[in-house]
Amino acid sequence: MVDLKELHKQFVLAHLGEGEVAVDFTMGNGNDTLFLSRTVGEQGRVYAFDIQEEALKSTRDRLTAENAPENYTLICASHHRVREFVREPIKAGMFNLGYLPGSGRKGVTTLRQTTMAAVEAAIEMLLPDGVLIVAIYPGHEEGELEGEMLREYFSTLSRYQICPSLFRILNSPTSPYFFLVEKSAKAPMPTLSTE
Numbered sequence: 788m789v790d791l792k793e794l795h796k797q798f799v800l801a802h803l804g805e806g807e808v809a810v811d812f813t814m815g816n817g818n819d820t821l822f823l824s825r826t827v828g829e830q831g832r833v834y835a836f837d838i839q840e841e842a843l844k845s846t847r848d849r850l851t852a853e854n855a856p857e858n859y860t861l862i863c864a865s866h867h868r869v870r871e872f873v874r875e876p877i878k879a880g881m882f883n884l885g886y887l888p889g890s891g892r893k894g895v896t897t898l899r900q901t902t903m904a905a906v907e908a909a910i911e912m913l914l915p916d917g918v919l920i921v922a923i924y925p926g927h928e929e930g931e932l933e934g935e936m937l938r939e940y941f942s943t944l945s946r947y948q949i950c951p952s953l954f955r956i957l958n959s960p961t962s963p964y965f966f967l968v969e970k971s972a973k974a975p976m977p978t979l980s981t982e
């Protein structure tokens with residue numbers, strides 16, 4: 788059976804390598820942060836965002852226990868503020884939208900307005916040949932609405948610069964699914980204005 792999280796990694800690995808810069812836009816328990824940290828290695832950099840201190844603690848503990856390279860910056864702030872904290876272009880970004888697994892606080896979830904702002908910023912900050920993964924959880928109402936919003940938005944982007952695709956299990960409509968967003972190798976370099 789298809790393993791969506793393995794597919795996320797395979798697509799990221801097709802674009803991201805040692806010494807590059809990546810962002811985990813929804814740190815949670817740090818699974819994606821750990822994967823990104825190992826992928827870019829000692830010479831790379833990983834920035835990870837979450838609005839809950841609990842996520843930072845859980846991720847810090849995980850990265851330490853797993854001996855991850857010390858190439859990460861954990862940031863307690865909403866991902867829509869990414870430009871305030873990340874002052875360089877990025878090669879990859881991962882969004883795993885929704886709420887912190889195992890926390891029991893399903894109310895603390897990603898929300899359309901800030902998700903949209905963060906995804907727009909991420910696309911602007913992406914280097915040519917960069918990649919974003921945006922995982923959607925349509926089993927709760929806000930997750931379903933985030934997915935619809937992003938599907939509409941991605942459909943409007945210039946196909947000469949951005950290739951957005953959708954990976955979904957067709958006979959299981961409430962299962963998670965994801966968008967793969969690839970920037971053309973011929974796209975212009977991003978500008979880093981904070982305006």
Ligand SMILES: C[S@@+](CC[C@H](N)C(=O)[O-])C[C@H]1O[C@@H](n2cnc3c(N)ncnc32)[C@H](O)[C@@H]1O
Pocket residue numbers: 812813814815816817818819820836837838839842864865866867883884885886887888895896897898901
């Ligand atoms: C599904 S979990 C992420 C799982 C994570 N990738 C992992 O590997 O464990 C979603 C996370 O997004 C966080 N979150 C919610 N709103 C956010 C925001 N505006 N900015 C950054 N993180 C946010 C939640 O606190 C939660 O920890």
